[in-house]
Amino acid sequence: MAKxxxxxxxxxxxxxxxAQLVEAFAKGAxxxxxxxxxxxxxxxxxxxxxxxxxxxxxxPCVIPDDFNEMVPKIEAADCLVFASPLYFWTISSRIKAFxxxxxxxxxxxxxxxxxxxxxxxxxDSALLMTSADDYFWTFEQAVSYYRFxxxxxxxxxxxxMVLAGGCGDTNGKPQIERTGRLQEAxxxxxxxxD
Numbered sequence: 679m680a681k682x683x684x685x686x687x688x689x690x691x692x693x694x695x696x697a698q699l700v701e702a703f704a705k706g707a708x709x710x711x712x713x714x715x716x717x718x719x720x721x722x723x724x725x726x727x728x729x730x731x732x733x734x735x736x737x738p739c740v741i742p743d744d745f746n747e748m749v750p751k752i753e754a755a756d757c758l759v760f761a762s763p764l765y766f767w768t769i770s771s772r773i774k775a776f777x778x779x780x781x782x783x784x785x786x787x788x789x790x791x792x793x794x795x796x797x798x799x800x801x802d803s804a805l806l807m808t809s810a811d812d813y814f815w816t817f818e819q820a821v822s823y824y825r826f827x828x829x830x831x832x833x834x835x836x837x838x839m840v841l842a843g844g845c846g847d848t849n850g851k852p853q854i855e856r857t858g859r860l861q862e863a864x865x866x867x868x869x870x871x872d
Contacts, residue, residue, distance in 0.1 A: 688773030706867030733782035764809035812843030
C-alpha cells in the first residue's frame, strides 16, 4: 500500500552529503510506489518553540515563520523522515527547532503514558544522517535523542535509520558516494514498507 512520506532536510549544503542521502532514499521510496515530498529547512525557516503556550488556547503557533504552513503536510504524512548532518555530535539546530514546534500540534491526553501530558499524531519515522567521522560512538548522541524524543516521548514508530559516517571533511567536494551509504539509503527507501 502506497504511503505519504515527508522528508525534513535540516542542514548541510544544497548538493552536499545529506542532500544526496535524501535524494537516494527518496528515489527508492518513489520507485516502491510511495509519494515523497522533501521540505528543506535551508529554504524554509522554522524557529524553535518559545514556550508561550498560545497553542494551548486553540490558537495557531504565533511564531511568524514557515512552520504553520507545514502542519497540514505533517498531519497528512504516514512517515516523517528526519535528515541531518551531524553537528557537534547531534542533529542540526534546524531539525531540533522543527521537532520543538511539534508542541503546537499536540493535543491534551487525559491518560498520558510515561509522564507525557500531551498526545501527538501517530506517525512512522526514520532518521538519515551524515558525518565526516565514523567512530563507533559518532552518532550515539543523535540516535539517543531520536529514540528518546521522537520514538519514546512523542510516540512515533521507528522504521530505521541510515547513519552515513565517513563522508570526510566538509571543505571540499561531498564524498558520500565512496561510503556505500547512498545505495543503503536507496534500498532503505525502497523496502521501507515491505
